[in-house]
Amino acid sequence: RLNAAGRLDDMTLGIQCLLAESEKDAVVLAQKLHDLNKQRRSIEADMQQSANISLDDITVADQYSISIYESDWHQGVIGILASRIKERHHRPVIAFADGGAGLLKGSGRSIAGLHLRDALDLLSKHQPDLILKFGGHAMAAGLTIKAEDFNLFKLSFEAVVKSLLTEADLEAVLEVDGSLSASDMTYAVAQTLENQVWGQGFPPPLFYDEFEVVNQRILAEKHLKLSLKARSGSSSILIDAIYFNQTQFLDGPILVAYQLQTNDYNGSQKVQLNIRHVNV
Known part of the structure; x- marks a missing residue:
């Protein structure tokens, strides 16, 4: 719930709740955080439904990556959406939302075998003008591109990922700890x-x-x-x-x-x- 404030509004609300000097004040702030989290869940559900409809039109099994964008998606929730799609399809995923001023803000999640930040770095070296800025680590990253460049990014990112992964990497492996009596x-x-x-x-x-x-x-x-x-x-x-x-x-x-x-x-x-x- 603390994260919901940063995703949809202002993280200051979560900090105020943690620093509240009385239980009464903390409860009021906690309720606001709870309401924001419910809103976040509703937005996420709508975005997942929209993403599923978009992905129904393509053969994900033939792809090494997924880049997806809808104009009405919320910037604060695209990271969660990318994570959900990655879990479902076991592909590196970057979800984009409208960033204003003709820009798209993207949030990505990766799978074992692909260092996402390094993959974006490689792409930026191949096409220096494509990614305006990016950052992250092995399993997650954020980036900004021009809205007009989305399709070019989608094709270029797919090519980079395909050069770095094998078909075996795209097979999800579930490691378990055995039986529990x-x-x-x-x-x-x-x-x-x-x-x-x-x-x-x-x-x-x-x-x-x-x-x-x-x-x-x-x-x-x-x-x-x-x-x-x-x-x-x-x-x-x-x-x-x-x-x-x-x-x-x-x-x-x-x-x-x-x-x-x-x-x-x-x-x-x-x-x-x-x-x-x-x-x-």
Whole structure:
């Protein structure tokens, strides 16, 4: 929620909330941040829908990269959008928004094997006038181009990425940490994992197990909420699961890659599986 202020308005609001001298002031500011975050989510959902429609018109599998732009996209949310598209298609992605004065502001996300900042640097050496400014690191970058140069950038960036990646690099690899026994799928274990420090190159554990789908429903019109039962062992305990941005029901036994997490809601503390990938 703190980030939402910087994305849509002014990061000063988040700083004021952190520095508030009374709980009353902090609550008022926190509510404003909450409202901004809800607005950010709505904008992001609309942008994702728009992006999906645009990508339906092309064969992504034949491309090494994705450059995408819509005139009504919000500058503060294009980084999140690029990340979502990258996760879905496993391609380096740069999403652009109108930057005013005939310019486009872009935000990119990359995959393992492509240093995004270096790729943009290589492109700028090939075509010095194409990218007005850029910066970033291996996995994320920002840049500015002229609006009239979008199609040229799209073709040129694709050529650079194609020269740096192989077809094998475009195959997503999901590394898991093996199975987790049903007896360890507890709130205490999930809390212990969440209390650790994870990050780039050291992600939280991702487990892989087979489950029976006992119950499932659509949550907030865009997520799948499930009750699962582990097929290994003799335990008959049901465990909650959430599959974000998934609206299709799952049939039969499923093989699930998931993270164990806590779910505190209305005073109730439960463990749930955050599903990252499913094989039916």
